[in-house]
Amino acid sequence: AVLETFLSNPDRHLSADDVYSLVKSTNPEIGVATVYRTLELFRELHIISEQDFGQGMSRYECASDDSHHHHIVCLSCGRVWEFSSATLERVERQLAKEHDFEVAGHNLQ
CATH class of the missing domain: 3.30.1490.190 (Ferric-uptake regulator, C-terminal dimerisarion domain)
Structure with a gap:
């Protein structure tokens, strides 16, 4: 569900809260900790990249070649x-x- 969120929003730079809200709307059983763990795994696997725009939170985007x-x-x-x-x-x-x-x-x- 988290991967689908990024694939459905390729031009957005999503915060963890954005991802959680989008995933929870279709998968109400998901927990916020699961979203954070999944974001970290996807970052380590270079599926997504993490950006810090100085707003006090990280933003994530699909990794690109x-x-x-x-x-x-x-x-x-x-x-x-x-x-x-x-x-x-x-x-x-x-x-x-x-x-x-x-x-x-x-x-x-």
Whole structure:
């Protein structure tokens, strides 16, 4: 049921509470601990990826073999948009080379 929730909502970035609410609507017997354990298992198996958008909770999305992408997050409503930018990737590589460091991650605010 948890996997079906992600497959039915491929463009959403769901919190654990979102997943629990969606699953519980069709499977009322499911417990919140089961959802958390399943999310952790799916993350370890690279079925989903976990994102921290600085809202005090993790969000999850279907893992993808597609190229690296970024997220824009509305600070008012929490909505998340995905985008890719060759320019941003190029600037990141250039800065790393100029300053002799390796980029482990980034967060633009």
